Amino acid sequence: MKNVDDLIESAAELAEHGHSKGEIADELNVSRETASWLVERAGGPAAPATTDTTAPAGGPQDIHVDWSAVGRDSYRLEAVTSAMADLLAKQGEDVDLTVGIEKAGAPIATHIASNLDTDLSSYAPSKHQWDEGELDTDVGGSFSRNFAQIRDRDCYVVDDTITSGTTMTETIEAIQDEGGNPVAACVLVDKQGLEEVQGVPVYSLFQVISVGSDE
Numbered sequence: 001m002k003n004v005d006d007l008i009e010s011a012a013e014l015a016e017h018g019h020s021k022g023e024i025a026d027e028l029n030v031s032r033e034t035a036s037w038l039v040e041r042a043g044g045p046a047a048p049a050t051t052d053t054t055a056p057a058g059g060p061q062d063i064h065v066d067w068s069a070v071g072r073d074s075y076r077l078e079a080v081t082s083a084m085a086d087l088l089a090k091q092g093e094d095v096d097l098t099v100g101i102e103k104a105g106a107p108i109a110t111h112i113a114s115n116l117d118t119d120l121s122s123y124a125p126s127k128h129q130w131d132e133g134e135l136d137t138d139v140g141g142s143f144s145r146n147f148a149q150i151r152d153r154d155c156y157v158v159d160d161t162i163t164s165g166t167t168m169t170e171t172i173e174a175i176q177d178e179g180g181n182p183v184a185a186c187v188l189v190d191k192q193g194l195e196e197v198q199g200v201p202v203y204s205l206f207q208v209i210s211v212g213s214d215e
């Protein structure tokens with residue numbers, strides 16, 4: 001994915017295949033407002049109606065993060081996740097579990113767990129029903145039984161990106177519901193610039209800072 005035209009084309013293809021605005025946002029790692037804008041720019045048949053008149057003429061302010069140059073190569077992924085492990089290693093002394101948020105967070109967590117010599121857990125977050133503008137609270141996430149269980153343990157939480165923070169918040173709450181104690185979270189890219197989520201410190205290799213906004 002090289003430029004916005006590629007994103008518009010991808011959004012149009014996803015819309016034509018019947019994907020919802022939320023699913024397109026998930027797939028392209030952009031906000032739902034950006035997903036809506038991309039589909040509308042393409043004139044796609046599934047473009048949802050928008051009442052958002054606050055978006056600037058050039059489109060909503062968002063950033064698409066394409067880290068596939070890292071993700072498609074195990075050597076690069078190991079190098080980058082070693083840097084994430086280094087950030088986490090300074091947090092907590094009794095952490096013996098790393099929780100990855102599926103899907104992209106799972107291979108990242110695998111490398112970090114190996115680097116820090118912890119057990120490995122995998123969490124599948126609930127899918128967001130964004131077309132109605134609200135989360136579907138009836139659909140919960142789940143921890144894979146094929147990996148280590150939380151069971152009152154201190155743990156790290158890792159993912160590739162934070163866009164709105166919803167997924168990280170949900171995961172931390174799910175771990176706490178299982179009796180776990182998330183000591184720190186780490187992502188490749190944090191678009192929110194979060195310092196903490198639910199009291200858990202968040203570390204990021206890269207933060208996206210918007211410059212020139214009136215906000």
Ligand SMILES: O=P(O)(O)OC[C@H]1O[C@H](OP(=O)(O)OP(=O)(O)O)[C@H](O)[C@@H]1O
Nearest residue numbers: 026027102103104162163164165166167
């Ligand atoms: O902060 P948020 O707004 O919740 O968005 C961040 C989440 O979105 C992406 O998941 P996505 O489902 O797009 O991709 P994946 O399942 O391939 O990891 C990303 O991997 C995070 O888990």
